[in-house]
Amino acid sequence: MIRKVKGTRDILPPESRLWVAVETVANRIFSGFGYEEIRLPLLEPTELFVRSVGEDTDIVSKEMYTFADRKGRSLTLRPEGTAGVARAYIENGLGQRPQPLRLSYRGPMFRYEKMQRGRYRQFAQIGIELIGASTPQADVEVLLVLHCFLSDLGFDDLVIVLNNLGDPEDRPRFIEKFKAELEPHRAELCSDCQRRWNANPLRILDCKVTRCRELVADTTPVAEVVSDEARAHVEAVESGLDGLGIPVRRSPRLVRGIDYYLRTVFEVVSPQLGEDTVICGGGRYDRLISDLGGAQVPATGFAIGEDRLIDVLPGSFRRRILERPTVAVLPIGDAAHAAALAVAKTLVTQGISAHTEITGRSLKAGLKWAAKIEARAAVILGESEISENTAIVRDLEKSEQVTVAREKVPEYVAELTASDGKS
Ligand code: HAM
Numbered sequence: 001m002i003r004k005v006k007g008t009r010d011i012l013p014p015e016s017r018l019w020v021a022v023e024t025v026a027n028r029i030f031s032g033f034g035y036e037e038i039r040l041p042l043l044e045p046t047e048l049f050v051r052s053v054g055e056d057t058d059i060v061s062k063e064m065y066t067f068a069d070r071k072g073r074s075l076t077l078r079p080e081g082t083a084g085v086a087r088a089y090i091e092n093g094l095g096q097r098p099q100p101l102r103l104s105y106r107g108p109m110f111r112y113e114k115m116q117r118g119r120y121r122q123f124a125q126i127g128i129e130l131i132g133a134s135t136p137q138a139d140v141e142v143l144l145v146l147h148c149f150l151s152d153l154g155f156d157d158l159v160i161v162l163n164n165l166g167d168p169e170d171r172p173r174f175i176e177k178f179k180a181e182l183e184p185h186r187a188e189l190c191s192d193c194q195r196r197w198n199a200n201p202l203r204i205l206d207c208k209v210t211r212c213r214e215l216v217a218d219t220t221p222v223a224e225v226v227s228d229e230a231r232a233h234v235e236a237v238e239s240g241l242d243g244l245g246i247p248v249r250r251s252p253r254l255v256r257g258i259d260y261y262l263r264t265v266f267e268v269v270s271p272q273l274g275e276d277t278v279i280c281g282g283g284r285y286d287r288l289i290s291d292l293g294g295a296q297v298p299a300t301g302f303a304i305g306e307d308r309l310i311d312v313l314p315g316s317f318r319r320r321i322l323e324r325p326t327v328a329v330l331p332i333g334d335a336a337h338a339a340a341l342a343v344a345k346t347l348v349t350q351g352i353s354a355h356t357e358i359t360g361r362s363l364k365a366g367l368k369w370a371a372k373i374e375a376r377a378a379v380i381l382g383e384s385e386i387s388e389n390t391a392i393v394r395d396l397e398k399s400e401q402v403t404v405a406r407e408k409v410p411e412y413v414a415e416l417t418a419s420d421g422k423s
Pocket of ligand 1 (some may be wrong): 081083118121122123125127128257258277304308
């Protein structure tokens with residue numbers, strides 16, 4: 001037997017319904033705020049991620065699926081979406097369109113990570129990017145979209161944590177202070193952090209090794225070594241969010257695991273998954289597009305990990321989607337088959353889910369099958385129903401049935417399914 005690749009998943013029905021439902025909500029909220037979908041390749045030149053995400057990040061140094069194609073070009077399965085959006089923005093001259101540009105995306109990303117709950121090697125992200133606005137209001141809008149989306153799904157226990165990374169110009173001052181504080185313990189850092197010490201000391205802040213975390217916990221938080229402009233920017237974001245009634249918690253040590261961020265960074269954590277398995281990450285990346293050879297265009301955005309989001313979906317949303325009632329259409333005898341599909345068509349076009357029995361089961365076997373698929377009702381078409389243009393509508397919970405005119409079937413069925421309050 002051939003098995004799936006480690007770290008990938010088969011999303012089976014009915015679980016897949018949750019994915020479709022979550023994506024439908026995302027489409028509605030994102031497009032409502034003006035974010036239009038951009039669909040990008042899963043394969044990009046490796047250099048794109050090296051130059052954007054950063055050479056010393058875990059993603060680039062350990063987790064990418066990189067290979068040479070048949071002509072020897074180094075390609076990488078995208079580990080995230082923002083770099084591709086920035087590349088596409090430059091390559092397609094999207095700076096010519098009215099700014100700011102609001103884009104959304106979703107789809108698979110690939111990172112060679114150690115498997116655990118909520119951590120996969122192929123996972124899906126749903127994200128938005130707001131490109132061409134440097135104001136705090138842009139960050140506020142992005143967080144508002146995020147909040148609206150999560151609220152619409154019924155979440156009430158998620159926490160948005162936010163921090164100020166300052167500007168790249170603030171980094172040397174921070175790094176000097178940070179290294180001076182850490183110097184007495186330098187030898188205790190893990191081998192990766194020994195390398196990061198010179199290459200990219202900021203990355204020591206998101207090392208997952210326990211001892212490194214302990215040592216870092218006593219150093220001055222990055223948010224305390226930022227310029228007045230950066231401080232004012234993030235404070236304006238916080239007061240904007242406060243004005244909209246969106247609670248956020250300051251997390252002065254939050255740095256995120258990607259190099260392109262500056263000023264505002266944020267994550268969404270769930271009490272169910274803990275602080276290490278975040279649901280969403282995002283922030284401002286004003287230098288990314290210019291670093292990749294484009295114009296100086298500020299931008300901000302986020303990406304939600306869809307696998308994790310679905311893992312902790314509120315029960316109310318989950319039930320509403322998974323308990324969607326369905327109807328079994330049961331033709332008895334050859335003459336009834338075409339009529340059965342015609343009834344199914346009418347039901348489906350009126351928004352009622354209908355499964356038609358198409359294997360030639362007897363009525364008894366058909367009713368058993370209807371029970372197995374947890375149909376709420378059965379529409380039975382026998383010889384006399386066909387000749388009289390009627391149908392039997394059977395309530396499968398109460399085991400009661402009525403014979404109704406064929407055109408009244410949707411009405412009866414709708415009443416039955418609606419009476420459950422979960423149509
Ligand atoms: P990220 O924090 O690396 O940010 O990823 C965003 C989200 O993807 C995470 O918060 C997490 O929920 C999910 N995720 C990451 N790795 C895995 C995994 N191995 N298994 C399951 N889920 C995972 C970014 O990717 C940025 N591009 C976000 C962004 C957009 N910043 C600005 N715009």
